[in-house]
Amino acid sequence: METLWFYLVAGMIAMYVILDGFDLGAGILHLFVARNDDERRTVLQSIGPVWDGNEVWLLAGGGALVLAFPKLYASGFSGFYLPLMIVLWLLIFRAIAIEFRSHLESPIWRPVWDVAFAGSSLLLAVFLGAALGNVVRGVPLGEDGFFFTPLWTSFRIRGGELGILDWYTVTVGVTSLLALTYHGAMWVILKTEDPIRQRAKRAAGLAWPLLLVFIILVTVLTFIIQPHVPERFTARPLSYVLPLVALAGLVGSRLLMGRGRELGAFLASALFLGGMLVSVVFGLYPMVLPAAGDPSLSLTVDNAAGPPYALRVALMWWIPGMILVGVYTTYVYRQLAGKVTLDPDAY
Numbered sequence: 133m134e135t136l137w138f139y140l141v142a143g144m145i146a147m148y149v150i151l152d153g154f155d156l157g158a159g160i161l162h163l164f165v166a167r168n169d170d171e172r173r174t175v176l177q178s179i180g181p182v183w184d185g186n187e188v189w190l191l192a193g194g195g196a197l198v199l200a201f202p203k204l205y206a207s208g209f210s211g212f213y214l215p216l217m218i219v220l221w222l223l224i225f226r227a228i229a230i231e232f233r234s235h236l237e238s239p240i241w242r243p244v245w246d247v248a249f250a251g252s253s254l255l256l257a258v259f260l261g262a263a264l265g266n267v268v269r270g271v272p273l274g275e276d277g278f279f280f281t282p283l284w285t286s287f288r289i290r291g292g293e294l295g296i297l298d299w300y301t302v303t304v305g306v307t308s309l310l311a312l313t314y315h316g317a318m319w320v321i322l323k324t325e326d327p328i329r330q331r332a333k334r335a336a337g338l339a340w341p342l343l344l345v346f347i348i349l350v351t352v353l354t355f356i357i358q359p360h361v362p363e364r365f366t367a368r369p370l371s372y373v374l375p376l377v378a379l380a381g382l383v384g385s386r387l388l389m390g391r392g393r394e395l396g397a398f399l400a401s402a403l404f405l406g407g408m409l410v411s412v413v414f415g416l417y418p419m420v421l422p423a424a425g426d427p428s429l430s431l432t433v434d435n436a437a438g439p440p441y442a443l444r445v446a447l448m449w450w451i452p453g454m455i456l457v458g459v460y461t462t463y464v465y466r467q468l469a470g471k472v473t474l475d476p477d478a479y
Contacts, residue, residue: 133444134437137200138420140450141193142413148189149260149409150315150402151461155179155186157316159226159253160309163246165320165331170474172246176230178323178472182464183230187223192457199446203277203436204420211271211279212263215296219259226252254309261308265301268358268412269294270424277431289357294424300357307350310343315405318385318398323472333389340386347382347408351375354415358422361415371414378407 158179166172197205209216229249233242271279272294284295287302297305317336321329355362365371381404389397416422420436423429437443 133440133447134200134433135418136447137196137437137443138417138433139413141196141200142409144189144193144196146406146409148186148193150405151186151189152183153312153315153405154319154398155183155316156253156257157312157314157318158320159249159316160257160313161316161320161332161335163250165317165328165335167327169242171328172242173234174324174328174472174474175320176233177475178320180230181468184227185461185464188457192453196446196450200438200443201420201431201433201436202438204431207273207278207431207436208421211281212266212296214283215259215263219256219263222252222256222259226256257309257312258305261305261311262297262301264308264412265304266296267421268304268354268361268416269298269300270358270422270430272425273421273423273429273431275429277429277436300353303346303353304350307343307346310339310346311405311408314339314343314385315398315401318389318394318401321389322394322398325471336389340382344382347379354412358415360419360422360427361412364415364417374407374411374414378404378411381405381407 158175162172162175166175194205226249229245229252233245233249235241266281269289271281273279282293282295284297285293287295287298289298289300314336317332317339320332321336324332381400381402385397385400385404388394388400418432418434419427419430420433421431423431438446
């Protein structure tokens with residue numbers, strides 16, 4: 133049951149990254165692919181009906197974390213208090229920027245909120261990537277299962293006090309930025325017409341080779357920094373299919389875009405993100421939060437899980453809840469299929 137919940141929580145977080153990832157990417161790009169107010173409103177309208185629903189997956193994942201792994205929730209939210217507050221404020225600021233920009237007809241008001249929307253989207257992509265990097269690298273867990281890590285120290289991984297930001301976590305953050313920017317470009321291409329679509333294609337063409345280089349770099353660094361990951365993959369050779377699926381998604385997205393198959397290219401980009409996250413989750417199992425320096429102190433699916441009865445009851449509620457969410461999400465995206473037509477009353 134603990135293993136099942138480990139993958140269920142990971143799946144919800146992956147859904148958040150895939151769904152909210154494209155509107156984060158659209159936010160990062162919208163100042164570059166949209167050159168006037170109507171074009172920026174078109175990009176906003178492409179994500180407007182779904183962006184807040186996409187963030188529900190983050191809330192659902194956090195709620196499931198409380199039920200399934202309460203010790204992980206307590207340890208992680210106390211140790212990562214400052215960066216979590218930064219992420220919370222960035223989420224709030226991004227939502228305010230979307231909703232406030234059209235409240236006044238002013239040559240200053242709208243550009244200010246457009247910059248705020250792009251900046252908060254960019255920083256969120258970096259911080260979410262850095263958070264993943266911290267989980268992979270490990271944190272200085274004590275014997276009581278808790279830790280404290282400042283935002284940054286010497287930027288070194290070994291030989292000093294760990295910080296949230298170091299050269300490895302920043303590299304993962306930059307990789308996350310490139311991945312979500314590319315994913316957002318795939319969405320903008322799918323949902324808009326020229327000239328926005330053509331500019332998004334050029335942005336995707338610039339991001340793709342950089343993303344491929346950083347994915348290879350981060351994979352190599354991860355295998356060096358977290359020895360448990362290569363050991364896990366080596367013990368189960370068939371598991372190498374997971375990163376190969378991610379790579380196939382990334383390459384396939386580029387090939388499909390070249391052939392004009394925009395929906396297929398977007399779905400392949402989603403496959404790439406999902407494959408990468410599943411690979412990381414598989415590589416870390418059974419750890420849910422590795423301990424830097426002393427692996428025996430790590431939080432695992434066994435010592436961080438809630439009582440078996442609570443896990444069974446939570447699963448009984450989770451199944452119908454996820455069925456409802458799945459039906460609702462499918463209905464919304466089917467209703468909004470096709471290119472965006474600018475609505476004079478929207479954003």
